[in-house]
Amino acid sequence: MTKNWRWFISKTLRDAVELHKQVIKLLAAQRDLLKPSRVDELEKALDALQDKLTGPVDKAAVLDEMNTMMIVADRVLFPYPSPTSRDWVEMFLVVAVLVLAFRTFFFQPFKIPTGSMQPTLYGITIENLMDNTGIGKTEQGTLTVNEPTFDPQDLGRTVTFANGKQATITQFENSRHVKLSSSDAVNEQSFTVSFELPSVGGRATGKLRGYTYHSMQAEGNWQLEEIRSPKTIFPLISKQILLFKNLDTGETFQKSEWFPPLDSHQQPVLGGSTVAGLGQPRVGDEFSKGDYIYKMRVKTGDHLFVNRITFNFRRPRRGDVCVFSTKGVPVTGNVNAPEIFYIKRLVALGGESISIGRDRHIRIGSRRIDANDPGFEFLYDFPIKFETQNGRIVSIPATPAIDSIHSGHVNNSHPESHGNLAPLFGDSESILKIKPNHYLMFGDNTTNSSDSRVWGQLPMRNVIGKSSFVYWPPLSPRFGWSHR
16 A cells, blocks of 8 residues: 555545555456566556655656556456446345344344233233224213123224214223213213224325224125235235125135234234234124225334344343344243244343332342332332231332333232143242342233243343333334333
8 A cells, every 4th residue: 555645635546546455456366367478567657657646746757657558557457248237236235234234233123022011011912893883872072882792903993883973083092981072971872993094195105104004894795715825926025815705606716915914923814813802803704895905003002123232231121121132032832832032121130039019010139129210210100008917007009000000010829810820820928039140031011021030030141132112103102212
């Protein structure tokens, strides 16, 4: 490399130095293919140009020597076939190496698969948008039904009564009571709860919120005969075929669903058996013209970058939301099951003893973890009430733990446990001792999480990194660095 301080002020000198470097590079690549006399000729031209690049710059002399160099190089060196294509391939390979290095050592994209960390981070959820019917009456803006009918996903949907009156569900209270936008009284009668699919613009906005809509309507009297498995047509592009029979003509035909919905385990929803209650069609179902064959909304889940840098400089701490490998851990009951990746909150470290109290707070030894501990600010920030037990006042949650609400952690004595929610923590007196170099990982969605309460301790070596920037969906309230 030519060392000349004038390189900073002379463009001619910079161009000449770059040409000199490129010719040396090409000569090194082709030296074994060239005759010695040709190599000597090109090296003399290189030396001549080198002489002009030292000391004061004579612009005209440098340009003349550059032209001479180009003439000799064109005569001596073999031209590369398809140089433009070679340059693109080389650039692509360099970019690919940089991306792989970035993923391996710095930040790795990760998609939240399930709802076990809600509401801190959301996984893939699927809503049934098919019409729902019931019988009830309205008093002072509250619709009351005799049978469990509603769920939280009904918020914002339209209720149409048999007498023609309509109202919007503005608040979910429980499965038998919802608040409506109208306070008009309605006598007991049948009603329909419906969801109107958004327009093209609404779907585009929904996409930025992480929602995708999937629906299909019958155009005649149809019967569903077959639901085929999804097929990948091109990388990132897939479709699923449904086979129908026209009941009027006997004709058999097929309809396609592009980008078919998948559940949290990336299994097909249409025709799948892993997800229930989504209103998906079944083989043999018959439909009249205008009927929806299926209508659902899929929330794609949060996509984030996993920070792989921090744990190179410090060990994971209590409260960190960590991504880890399940290799060697019996998360499905089989220690040899294929490796998958989970995300949970670290709650206990090696050498500690942990229990889960009736107040849904964990205890490390005799110390009760609460909202003042880093990483638990929201998790333990729920209403409490006080009552007397054995002559002393204790605090207990004022509301029951329910799905997707920050509500601490529950043990196996919780009413919703059914004996399998937290088998390693039978009640508030159960204590688990953590082995050295191991961690305990709990999900924030305490009544719907398969975590260390079930499958036990996680080896330290399985931790990959900590959750970082949520980059999708961009209109999500969790977008950015805000979650913790």
